[in-house]
Amino acid sequence: MTLQFKHSARAIVAAALAEGFAPPEPIPPSRWASENLVVPDGPRAGEPWDLELTPYIKEPLDMLGPDSGVNEIAAQKSAQTGFTTLLIAAIGHSIDRDPCRMMVVQPTDAALSDFNRDKLQPAIESTKTLRKKVAPQTSRSAEGSTTYSKKYPGGALTLAIATSAADLRSKTIKKLLRDEIDQYPDDLDGQGDPIEISDGRLMSFLAQGDWKKADISTPTIKGGSKIEARHAAGDQRRWHVPCPHCRNADGSASEFVFEFGPNFRFERTYPHKAHYVAPCCGVIIEPHEKNALMRKGRWVPTATRPGAFPSYHFDTLSSPFVPWDEVAKAHISAGDDPSKLKTFWNLWLGLPYEIKGDAPDHVRLLERREEGHKRGHVPPRGLMLIGAADVQMRGIWVEIIAFAPDRQSWVVDAFYIDGGTEDPDGGAFERLATQTIEREFPDAFGRPRRLDAFAIDSGYRTHVVYSWVRRNQRLHDITGRDVVLAVDGRDGWGKPPIGTPSLVDIDLAGRKVKKGCQLWPVGTWPLKGAFYADLRKEGLRSGATSDPSGYCHFGTWLDETYFRQITAEYLAEETLRGKPRKVWKLKASERDNHLLDCRIYNLAIAEYLGLSSLTDDEWAYIAKVRALPDEAWRKTLFTAPEAPAVERPLPQPTPEPQSAPAQQNKPDFFERLAALNRLR
Incomplete structure (x- = not known):
């Protein structure tokens, strides 16, 4: 008997191959x-x-x-x-x-x-x-x-x-x-x-x-x-x-x-x-x-x-x-x-x-200086004290500021240290530590205060700065957090105020140096926009009923040089390779912006310390730990007046004819407390 198959072996193999090579169903x-x-x-x-x-x-x-x-x-x-x-x-x-x-x-x-x-x-x-x-x-x-x-x-x-x-x-x-x-x-x-x-x-x-x-x-x-x-x-x-x-x-x-x-x-x-x-x-x-x-x-x-x-x-x-x-x-x-x-x-x-990139006229800021802010003294509401330095070929610019819980700030000191900057143990660097991180600032209640953190720009004399930071690092508590930070400004609108640090101290074999120096990147462009927005705010000196959150206070001891430097830049539009973009530029009428850089690094340090995320109760606890009297930490004295209970949506942007990351490496509250509130 002869068997008859419906399909030949060749047909079966051909069908299998065809199925295997057929494109998948779209x-x-x-x-x-x-x-x-x-x-x-x-x-x-x-x-x-x-x-x-x-x-x-x-x-x-x-x-x-x-x-x-x-x-x-x-x-x-x-x-x-x-x-x-x-x-x-x-x-x-x-x-x-x-x-x-x-x-x-x-x-x-x-x-x-x-x-x-x-x-x-x-x-x-x-x-x-x-x-x-x-x-x-x-x-x-x-x-x-x-x-x-x-x-x-x-x-x-x-x-x-x-x-x-x-x-x-x-x-x-x-x-x-x-x-x-x-x-x-x-x-x-x-x-x-x-x-x-x-x-x-x-x-x-x-x-x-x-x-x-x-x-x-x-x-x-x-x-x-x-x-x-x-x-x-x-x-x-x-x-x-x-x-x-x-x-x-x-x-x-x-x-x-x-x-x-x-x-x-x-x-x-x-x-x-x-x-x-x-x-x-x-x-x-x-x-x-x-x-x-x-x-x-x-x-x-x-x-x-x-x-x-x-x-x-x-x-x-x-x-x-x-x-x-x-x-x-x-x-x-x-x-x-x-x-x-x-x-x-x-x-x-x-x-x-x-972002409105126009800084207030420096003359207007001169006119709103306030009596009673003694140079080198921390004001009553200045719970946090920080500083920053900008290193130049010869000399170092420094700004020390105090912050209140509602972001109001006071210039405690601003100065220039003359001298060479090629030696971390000599010249201007020899006097930098004594005038900043080792210095005691009297507060309004007769207590001595020291800086909670200090930033120094490493863009110039880089390795000298690294050496100075490593030698002057003063934090040795359980947090392992730096108090003296080497920082480096980074251009760009997508950069965080302060980013993830990189270790820059290694030996010749490529090994990490124990307790070496870390470099902290700072997103300067958004911080400049934020600072200029705060500078434009009107307070009691301008006839307002109160000083708003973020208001910047200046003492009468500050001179024209200071105000010209902090207002030395503007937000310009330029074309790069045929595409428009917004960048910060130095005004043609100005030569120096070192104190503006110091302020921007101070704002970055405030972010590093997590000041913007502390609650009113946490601020009050910090004040208590520092043994300040009730009038210095009572909520009504350091919190901006509450906004009226009305719906006030943000203004919508002008239609065009048509960007935290979450902050990294930021300590939690108790870590911040250990780092910030060392009793001296």
Whole structure:
């Protein structure tokens, strides 16, 4: 008997081969993520990604799919909105369904390490389809992945940093994903804009038209924000939600955007009872209704025009992760502190903050000097005493200031130490310690005070400064915190007031020097804007009913030289490689700005000590520990008057024709107390 098979062996093998080589079913990235992606971090870490939680991610994510017909997107966003997951999902979909060469660019090496360690690698290991395709880092072959290169069949993902020209020039890629672009440098070692350099990696795919590019970032300052410019170049989409109470004439639901303004209302005292008033009908939307409405929302372009790619703006008012009461609390806490206001606009509203860079006229500041502030004496409300120095070729400039809990400040002393600066034991340096960290300043109650911290600029005579700092480091308590800090000013709007230190003292063998010197980077640009905003405030001397928080007090002993130096710069607009940006420049009429640098380093030291985060009770406890009388620490004496209980939203920025990180290395309160309140 002859057996008859329905299909020949050749046909069966051919069918199997065809199935093996057939391209996978095309599915959009959002569907792939819903079916495959495991959340790498956060409260839902280890769980399948749920598109219903963040429906606003769907459209921009699908734009990065191969069949969207769109090449690029930009997203200007606040913190806590889930857009980093968009990058992870886009990467995962491409590895599994559209393999090619890709690049992810982070602003710094630390940011890249965090992204890889906390998000990308956990997502790869937890997501079955990715774990099977991405080569493990343990592989010894050339096909294995590394920390900065994830290899898979059909391509590889390169992890790059915006501060390395070698990284950005090294690969030809088809997809480019850039995160937190406002923290990228404007110019990379004289080689150009890192955004333009990385754009060049896509050039080979421009003719085919299948390249992809995404820019995602929290903004920084108005007029100088990279994501603001990218967002303005697009069609500026906003997440519109339907009004649950009224309809348009055609029967469709009225729509609006949750945004910070007169319709977002709250009480200034706890509980804040934040709610939203629908602009179409005036009906109140309670907090528990927000997420349900958000999930029914849709993206609506607000600047449609030829050539405009999809660009998005999304903030915490619509975020499912942030209650409205927290937004209200953050706004109230910011008060009129320029640094906190910038943080609020950037991290909570996803909007660039407008800095007014015009310093008050130095003559006006001379006129408002106050009698009774004796040079070298700490005023009654000056609970914290800090100092900073700016080293020059010959001589050292110094400013000592005292802070009250509401950020009011008093110049306790400002002077110039003449002498050479090439020897840490001679010249001006010989007298620096005795006139600053070893000096006792009498307070208003007859008690001697010493500096709580001192910063010295290491930009000039660098190794001499390091040696002086190491020899004069005076903190030896349980906190291990420095009291004398070597600092270095860094340009840029995305820099924190004081960043993560690096060890700069090593021996010839490359080993760390025990109790060596650390270098603390200082983001000078935002601090200058905050200082000038405080300088412009009007107090009792100008006819106001009180001195506001952040008000700067000056004694009559200060001369014209001091005021000319602290007002010596202005915020200018310039064009760098064809792109506008805002930078600080020295006025043509001025020669020196050393005391301005001292003040900026003093403000950075205040951030290092965590003064802006202390509560009223903590301040009072510090005063008690220092044995100051009740009148010096009683709340009514050192807290600015409470704002009236009315809703006063921040003014909205002028529409364009269309950015804490959390502070690192900051001690907790009890560590600060040990470091700050050493009884002398």
